Amino acid sequence: MDPLKHIVAGQHVILKLPSNNSKIVELKPDGSISLGKFGSFNVNDILGYALGTTFEIYYNEENQETNQTNKNKNPVGQVRVIDNSKDTSANEESRATSEENDLNSMDSSLSNKNLINVGNEIQKMTMDEIEQLKKQSVSGNEIIAKMIESHGSFHQKTSHSQEKYLKRKKQKFSKRFTVNYLSSSALLSFLLEKGDIQRVMDMSEESMGMLLNLANIRSNGTYLCMDGTGGLLVYFLLERMFGGDIKTKFTGKIVVIHENEHPNLDLLKFSNYPEEFIRDHVKTISILDYFEPPTVEEIQQGFTPLSKEEVHEMKGNRRNAYFRRLKLYKGQLEMVDYATKVQYDGLVVATTLSLPSLIPRLSEHVHGSRPIVCYSQFKETLLELSHTLYDDLRFLAPSIVETRCRPYQTIRGKLHPLMTMRGGGGYLLSCNRVIPAPEPEPVQAKGSEEPIETLKKQKTE
Amino acid sequence: MTCFTEYKDLIQEGDLTLIWISRNNIRAVVMKAGENFNTRYGSFPHNDMIGKPYGSQIAIRTKGSNKFAFIHVLQPTPELWTLSLPHRTQIVYTPDSSYIIERMNCGPNARVIEAGTGSGSFSHAFARSAQKLFTYEFHQVRYEQALEEFKDHGILGDASKYGENVTITHRDVCENGFRIKQNDTTSFEFGEDEEIEAKINANVIFLDLPAPWDAIPNLNDVIASDEKVGLCCFSPCIEQVDKTLEALEKYGWTDVEMVEVQGKQYESRRQMVRTLDDALNRLKDIKSHKLEGVERRKRLLNETINESCGIDDGSVDDKRPSTGKTKFNPFGKGFRVKEGDKEFKWKDVTKVESEIKSHTSYLTFASKIVKKDRLA
Known part of the structure; x- marks a missing residue:
């Protein structure tokens, strides 16, 4: 079965x-x-x-x-x-x-x-x-x-x-x-029904669907994510990437940056992904460790892996303690890689942290041409962000989008939009990370600004 | 080519890229050393792009003037690809396609049927998210174009390799159903266990057809029998929805619901903050200048009269009126002020794009479980 x-x-x-x-x-x-x-x-x-x-x-x-x-x-x-x-x-x-x-x-x-x-x-x-x-x-x-x-x-x-x-x-x-199968959309509608609107940041199924598509989420990507909903956004990503298949052959990963000391992915408790699966595919790092990671030397100062022979000689309890520390050590090294080396295939964010200061920094390790998509309950916060990104040449064409699904009374001969529906559903800002060309010669510095404008506004044909 | 299936780091010779000139002008270009990408601002040599990371901005000096022109070279995604298609083609746009994919829970276990293929734009999005896509097109020329395109994009195949998962078949599904057999015009490759007929077992169906009710009866042959199957019909007219509902009911589809999706894009703009006090002060300023002018003219008149009377105190030149300009100009009146000019105060505002897609199509969803018995 x-x-x-x-x-x-x-x-x-x-x-x-x-x-x-x-x-x-x-x-x-x-x-x-x-x-x-x-x-x-x-x-x-x-x-x-x-x-x-x-x-x-x-x-x-x-x-x-x-x-x-x-x-x-x-x-x-x-x-x-x-x-x-x-x-x-x-x-x-x-x-x-x-x-x-x-x-x-x-x-x-x-x-x-x-x-x-x-x-x-x-x-x-x-x-x-x-x-x-x-x-x-x-x-x-x-x-x-x-x-x-x-x-x-x-x-x-x-x-x-x-x-x-x-x-x-x-x-x-x-x-x-x-x-029914507990899909990510089903979990969202369950939470909305139950009145957890604040917790899920007023998300809607259509906004999440659009976020996943605009962010080009697929099974083989490594994504950077901030999830202020306690795991719902991560569940949306997991379902799109792996479809609930715990024997998946795909290696995709989600690196979750959290603002508290410990990550909150509480909602994943409803999911059918076992702990090991989540450990393999979801990595969590606090904003402090992400933006100010320890150096490899610092980590190595705290712990030195021993040779096989040395480990072999250890007694039961000590050996267990050693393995625990080894695991921690490896986890820390991995974390440093995620904070400094990995180039991400996309950035998806749903947080109430102020976006204009956050997104440019989180985008540093997003690979060129990859999408950045932010969800917000409020258009104004995205508006502020879009003006900031407009002035930064690393972001191509930031756009604020809204999508709303309007359900109908679906009875033959009596088709009409429902008289009431849920309001809200939030907004998305999406853009692509790009790599600005090197600064042109100083003489042309002034001229360099204008063609961008002309190119942005006019069609070439 | 793997441009649609793998994340690439560097732009390589032979890659299909999307060159972003502006929001409304994105071009599909295959990288070939020695060739140029021409715009009205000048030519961008492919050699400048090859070897650079994806997302790179490429700059050239424009012809004639000593200015720079820029483009960005992007790796294609289904969404960018949709934007790059000419707008005259009928396309299922992202607000609709993303909702359909999410609502039908179209992930790595989905075996999707799409009819018809059309421009192939939605096929790309399905291919990205699903395990397998069977797409059908009844128009011969469009079939061949789409077949070529899927081949070029590296998404054609039997899903034995990740991302190579699209089968396209030339077929009128209303007349002849969905089954794919030997000697059909199809990209399907008949293997050992599928010698005579392809095993479709679809669990997600998307019908973008003028008469979906003629295709619905044919679905029974090809849908998975041991699980819930989702269906979506995409029809612009409400009369089509009505006929679709009739067929869905007749052929045992349940959980029927029709919805409409409205997508909107906002421009980020700035509006100048113009306070009442500033407006008052400006008027006061104008008024005081006016008064000054009246005084001056009066004085001047008196002087002229005095002059003609022969009284000359030698101070005429000093008293010559200097045209009094208004000094207090808080809103930059009379100048071309650029939106966001740092000299002024601005408020961030949004504006809905000037033309919106107010109706695309009605989406009618339904589901069906063929075998309702219990597995041991």
Whole structure:
């Protein structure tokens, strides 16, 4: 089984709930997962299906009773696979329960002129009765069907409003959930949904997609990165570079510069990359070590590697201590290389540090022709940066861009942009690192400025 | 050639480079020793570029005047390549293409179908991010051009080598589907285990076709059956979206959502800070000069009268009016002030580019899982 295609044990996945909220869970084998009012299910029951599969929790009498012993716990139900498609080309028996099918047998009104709002009384079923039904564990659809039956004026609603009613009730009573792959975009939308907008710096999927493309992120690059989101940006890079494949043959690396003493890549805990993988592909250096790295001599003063024979003679404890120090030593040497020798294939930044002082310095080790892309929640900070970069000949054509995705209500015959959507989404500044030609002869010094302008502004044809 | 697949350090003979003249003028140039790159400002010898690191600025003295002209030599990326294409061609631009790639989670595991190839601009972006790209073009001439271009760019191949992962096929996918067999007009090389037919197993589909609903029924033959498959249709008209939705529903696609992407670029500009006080003081200054002038003229008139009366105190020359110029000019009126001139105070501002792409196309996304049964 491929954890990139199928639901496997031990994996983090993101569940889509009927309420449209999502939840990240780790699939511990033999464990169970509670979805609150939507019910609970056993992890083992969903393993082996394709990622993206929708399940429905159902209860039958026997397993109901066995669970009654533990009153506080949500009773664990069984699951069945739901076929959301209305595939009419296939002839297998499908459990398709689309809104249309549900409504086909219903009367509806052409207009709502006869509909009078009498509030809750229109529903003949009482709360208790509905609760009772839920306890009896009839499927969500059956409950909804009963509610419609006992709804006094359902037939007076227009078919459009009937659909809306169904959708609302389904969100409430349906016990369906979809198990999705935890992509970087899914993690972002989870964090936004949960209200962590400040933490993710108001990013949007479209801004991140654009950042990755403009920065030309690929599997074999070495990228310099500052991530003020606690690992989300790094996760976007990792997913684009390796696609969750922990056996990847690609050698790409992300060097993360952090402003605190210790790096914060907390969000990677949700990812399915094991620690060793992250250690191999993500290197972290503090801004202090990056901009003012120790010299090799300084590092060597603190530690001298011993010869094989000497190590061989060491006793257990001492040898372990030696290896620990050796590892640290090697790590430090590697860090010095990343701070001084490596030429980066791109610079991507999402930080609240002031950019005009940061970017020119971080760009020193970016190779010529490679992209520099900064994300900011605010256009003004990028504006300030763009003026600074304009005056610096090492940066070619800094541009501030904005991208916004506008979702539509996607129902045939009723297509229109959604009435409300998330605002925000931030801005990007992108440019290419270039290497200025050597200063022209002093006599021409004045003239040298003008042609750049003329060339920048005019077309040559 | 590896210009699209590997990060290169130095510009080498035979490299395809992108020469940046201005934002709207980027040219694809293959480096050949002894040749020149000509602009209206003069010729840039390739020899000046070869051997220098990518990103180098190249300077020459312009013809006639004793000035310098500059260009930058860049290594191509799919995004720069898109910018270098003539604007008259229909291109999927970066705001759309980057969103599609991100939303369909198109990474190193993606096996992508693209129909049609068109200018090949999006193909480059797919090829960079995906494991494998199968692209289809029904127009014979465009097929051949794209085939040549992919060959030149070193991205054609079966993905056994990194980055060489594009297969292009001459095909009307609406009529004849997506399967690639022996004797088809295709760049696909039939190997041992794929003697008769290519194994496509696509998990990402992008349809940029006038009638995607005719191609959707044909997808079943070539999509991966054991995983979730993502689909995106790119259509400019809402009527097309409606027909697409019908087909998607009929053929078992779910999670259908249509969106629109709007990209905007901002110019960084500066606006002069012109305070009320300065404006008041300037007017006061003008007024006082005016008064001075009136006084002076009065005086002069009196003097002339006096003169004609024969009274001459010999001071006429001193009293000759010197044309009083306004001294207080805080906003540089009457001069050409360059934006950002250090003599004045400025505020950083942005301005949306004067023409924006207000509509590119509607993006209709959907997904499908063919086999819903459980693996042991």
